[in-house]
Structure formats: structure tokens, C-alpha cells
Amino acid sequence: MRSSDEEEGTQKHNNGRLSVQFDVNSLSLDRSPVRKVLDRVDLPVQIVRLVLLTLILWVWQSERIFDGVSLLGFEIFPEIPALFRGTPSGVWDYLTKIWDDSVFWADVKATSIEALLGFVYGSSGGIVVGLLLGRFRRLARVFAPFLIITNAAPKVAFAPILILWYGVDIGSKIALATIIVFFIVQIPVQAAVGGIDPDLDTVASSLGASQLQKFRLVVLPGILGPLFGALRLGSIYAILAAVFGEFIASKRGLGQRLISASNQFNFGAAFALILILALLALLFNFVMGVLERRFLRWQDDGGKGSVISL
DSSP states (O other): OHHHHHHHHHHHHHHHHHHHHTOGGGSTTOOOHHHHHHHHHOHHHHHHHHHHHHHHHHHHHHTOGGGOEEETTEEEEOOOOGGGOOOHHHHHHHHHHHTTOHHHHHHHHHHHHHHHHHHHHHHHHHHHHHHHHHHOHHHHHHHHHHHHHHHHSOGGGGHHHHHHHHOSSHHHHHHHHHHHHHHHHHHHHHHHHHTSOHHHHHHHHHTTOOHHHHIIIIIHHHHHHHHHHHHHHHHHHHHHHHHHHHHHSOSSSHHHHHHHHHHTTOHHHHHHHHHHHHHHHHHHHHHHHHHHHHHTTTSOGGGSOOSSOO
């Protein structure tokens, strides 16, 4: 009996030790908000980035990079004449001058509207066509040759024709952005719908799910990842399409302002406008990233697209 009591006590002791060892509450998973921010920011990485940015700005401002860079007899970066050089100080001067310029903000508004409407029209059409062709295989076989030929054609080649059709106002830029964004969204959506596990559709049908329920519970969750990846890329290309259309012919817009600055050899203004366009694209990307996190909140952080890699 004594030995049994001892074994029982030992077992209780071991069980107690094991329960403490594997107690989930004992794991340090609940981090403080400050600790979470510090882990996400990763100060060593930010410091290295800051040093690298400072070095780039110093080399750029000193204009040494414009003297040309050669390696093993190969000219990596050509020597730039002084007339064609732009510096960070010139960029800053231009940004401070146009901040209160109402004409500049009208150009920003024009480019933003062109890119936004082109993105909305193109992505909406791409989603609808991608869903239909991915769901109905025979329909996809009918339209496949026409879509392939249209997609194979260089989209920017349509720009002069669209300008003749729609004029030099914002309509031609919206049309060009719509065409480009359409194929960026349609192809991944169609592939994602076609790649959904057919067993899931079979199980949903056996449970009596309607077509709408199968779309909401099977198809839509299965394509959200590729869909948002295409939308994020499409939002960037919508801006590129609008700017390219403004390069050719436009009444107003950042692209028209950029080409004018380059023709006048004002490269400080040109680099500043490129920076503004990059910030506008980042804003579009930020909105898509917020929506992606909202609709894919069931995924872990590694499965979601980050707006900026911190």
C-alpha cells in the first residue's frame, strides 16, 4: 500500500509538473502593445534603412553619381551633362513652391480621377469576366482566342487611337487604364476560380447549397487571395496608364506636367513629380491593403499583403 501511495503521489507530482510545463497561459504569447510595436518596427532594420537613405541622398546631392560609374570597362551609369542633372535640393524647392498652387492640385485631381475610374471599370469587368469564364469552362473555350489575341497586343499601342476616339480629355486615359487593368484582374481571377477544389463544390451541392451559396461560401473565399493580389497590381498600373496617356496628349494631369518639366530641362521638378506619382500609387496600394486585411482577416499576418514592409 505504501508503494502504491508513493506511486500515486509521484504520478500526481508528475502530472502537476507536466500541467505547468505545457500550460498555455504560461507561454509569453500576450505581448504588451509597446512590445508588439517594437517587434513590428524592428529598430535595427530601420536604422540600416535610414543610414542607406542618407547615403543615397548624399551621393545624389553631391552629384558624384552623375560623373559616371564604370566597372571592368563596362559603363554601369553614364556621365550626365550638368544641364540634365537634378538634385534633392531642387526637388525640395519645387515641392515647396507648388504646395499652394491651385493648378497643381487640379493636375493631381485629374490624374487621380483617371486612374481611379480606370481601375474601377477595369477591375469590375475583370472580376465579372474572370468569374464567368472560370466557372463555365465551355464559355471560356469560346472566348479564349479573342481574349488571348487582345491581351497579346501591346496595350499602350491603343493610346493614340483612344485619344482620337475619346479626345484629349480624361476619357481617353480612363479607357486606356480600363483596358490594362481588365486583363491584370481577369486572368488571375479566372485561374483562381478554375483552380478551386471540385470536391468542395461537390460537398456543397450534396448539402443542398444553391449557386449563390456555393459562390459565397466556396468560390469567393477561394479567390480572395489572388483577387487582391491582382487588384493591388492593377491599382499601380492604372496610374501608369493614366500618366502614359497624359504623355501623349492631355489638357491637364501630372503626366502632362512631368513631360513639360522634362522638355524644359527642369529635372528637379521632374524628380519631384515622379516622387508625387509614387506617393499617389502608394496611397492606392494602401487602400487596397486595408481592404485586403479587412476581407482576409481570417488569415494569419503572413498570408496578408502588407502595405509597406516595415
